Amino acid sequence: MLPRNFTEEQLMFRDAYRKFLEREIAPHVERWREQGIVDREAYLKAGEQGFLMVWPEEKYGGMGDADFRFEQIIIEETANVYAGDWTNTLHSRLVGPYLTRFGSEEQVSRFLPKCVSGECILAVAMTEPDAGSDLAGMRATAKDMGDHWLLNGTKTYISNGINADLVVVAAKTDPENNPHAMGLFLVERGMDGFERGRNLNKMGMKAQDTAELFFNNVKVPKANVLGDPAKGFIYLMQGLAEERLIGACGFIAGAQKAFEVTRDFVMERKVFGKPLSYMQNTQFRMAALRTEIDVAQAHVDACVAAFNSGKLTSEEAAKAKLFTSEVLGRMVDEGVQLHGGAGYMDEYPISRMYTDARITRIFAGTSEVMKLIIGRDVFSDGFTAYIDRQ
Structure with missing residues (x-):
């Protein structure tokens, strides 16, 4: 994979957040899945440590840094401990910005501090x-x-x-x-x-x-x-590019984790007296997936950079969402197949990753809607010319 060039501050943030997840979130994921809901305490603990909403101004309890790469780190590390069910980014980066983008100063002051602390879930x-x-x-x-x-x-x-x-x-x-x-x-x-x-x-x-x-x-x-x-429709449209970027970051992080889980398994599982990883078919499949994931990650990182500079278009976000969700789908499907019967057992992470991943081609706009958006952009000149002739 190409260097991703996170800053020293961002790397320190990643390390601190990873330790927080291992201590306060990962140990509870299994219980949350069984009860069908995340404990509200998870939001409070994240808020207390400054990991729930990092982008608001310091006067509201945030870091005052709008750089999306901090949220990207949160998304990646959350996926790495199988805690994607805890939709902290939905609260923080998908819904939260509606308050500051379109709300009054009174609304921001009334609601945002409690959102940052985890007292108010969005x-x-x-x-x-x-x-x-x-x-x-x-x-x-x-x-x-x-x-x-x-x-x-x-x-x-x-x-x-x-x-x-x-x-x-x-x-x-x-x-x-x-x-x-x-x-x-x-x-x-x-x-x-x-x-x-x-x-x-x-x-x-x-x-x-x-x-x-x-x-x-x-x-x-x-x-x-x-x-x-x-103007609510316009407001919703303004947030869609970021929503799809959030999705793309999570999907490719999930694909990366599924790859690692599968790689570890095929290196240990033996077939005909040899590790499954020795088989050319396994190597070819994993090589193709490794390539797709790395290429998709590079595109997502480019989209994050474009978003930070205010240049991410809805069409580019749609491409990222479409492709990463499809890559994730292929990765978890191949992961289950290479696990064999074990892949169908819920005790193995790949089984849960497979079922969790299916929604990614539906929410934040289905794959079909993404193709429609991209297709209109591809043929925009033709549509304009056609309309002009009518």
Whole structure:
């Protein structure tokens, strides 16, 4: 693998975070998977050590450094101890920035310090039973009642749905006159009319709580609206590149871990009296995967650099998300195959990695949606010319 050129400060941060994971997170992952939810204490411990939200300004409890490479380190090291079910980055880097990007100073001061400390766990609610990647199909509505908004609707497959104390909820604000008008509303735990369904049973990522959320005439104060209540769709689009970059970092980290697990196994497992790693077929398969992972890692690192300089486009983020999720899928599939019968046993990490990985080609935009975004960019000149001729 090519040198990745982390700074000395970042390497020290990696070492400290790795030790934190080994001490406070890894020992509990098995229990969390069995109970179907991560203990809230994990967020509090990470917040206490300064590992939950590193990017906010120091006055809110963060490091005051927006360099995404710190989050990349968090993502990689979390995957390295099989703790991907603990969706700390969802809280920290996917949902948290909505507050600072679109919120008022009052909202940031009111919520962000508790998010940094781990006292307030975050979630974002966009997906509905009939609206996933297609947000235009959203049916949740918020009606302006003068001194508050009246929120109604149902959201599903919401990560952190049970644990969340503050949920960024997307809802249409003028469905009759402007179907594209959408607002983002800060719904707090305990608000009247806000209810949670059961913790959904999933194929993988067993420790990550996922739930349905119900909003029945929830009175949302005007002080809990993020930015312009008609521009929520635009706000969501602005965060998608970062969301897909977060995904790409996690997917390639997962592929790297699956490779290491498989490599160790085939070097120990014997077939016909020799280690499986001696077989040319094994060497060829692993060589191909090693190449894919290294190439994908180089692209992801380039995307991180582009993001840090404000130059990451939605199309490039879509490419990274698409390719890394597919690489991860191939890696865990080959990993199970090379493990043989052991790969089908849940006691082996590769089995869990296989089921955990399947969702990566679906969330944050399906692979098909990623191809649509990339394809439109590929043929953008042709589309423009076609429209001009009409």
